[in-house]
Amino acid sequence: xxxxxxxxxxxxxxxxxxxxxxxxxxxxxxxxxxxxxxxxxxxxxxxxxxxxxxxxxxxxxxxxxxxxxxxxxxxxxxxxxxxxxxxxxxxxxxxxxxxxxxxxxxxxxxx
Numbered sequence: 001x002x003x004x005x006x007x008x009x010x011x012x013x014x015x016x017x018x019x020x021x022x023x024x025x026x027x028x029x030x031x032x033x034x035x036x037x038x039x040x041x042x043x044x045x046x047x048x049x050x051x052x053x054x055x056x057x058x059x060x061x062x063x064x065x066x067x068x069x070x071x072x073x074x075x076x077x078x079x080x081x082x083x084x085x086x087x088x089x090x091x092x093x094x095x096x097x098x099x100x101x102x103x104x105x106x107x108x109x110x111x
Contacts, residue, residue, distance in 0.1 A: 018084070020094075021080055024036075026075045027069055033108040034062050036110065038095075039091065039096035059109075062111065079100070082094060089095075
């Protein structure tokens with residue numbers, strides 16, 4: 001990759017808009033589902049898989065399922081993408097409300 005192309009790619013990455021939303025992680029072997037919310041839906045899968053692979057996920061239940069069933073037994077699903085909200089506390093409130101809705105709908109646990 002040429003220097004100019006690389007610089008343009010980095011600039012485009014930095015200027016992208018964050019997409020807040022709700023996501024689910026499913027374990028096919030156990031049937032368990034975990035639902036979480038994030039202000040950066042585009043990056044949460046990589047972050048979650050990384051912490052699970054390293055054995056340092058903060059949710060001990062999902063980490064135990066990962067150890068028991070392995071990466072192939074897990075799936076990531078984007079449930080809902082929210083509109084960008086410039087006011088942080090309004091965005092966080094909307095994310096929490098929608099995540100609670102999805103947990104109730106799916107009978108899921110919180111990530």
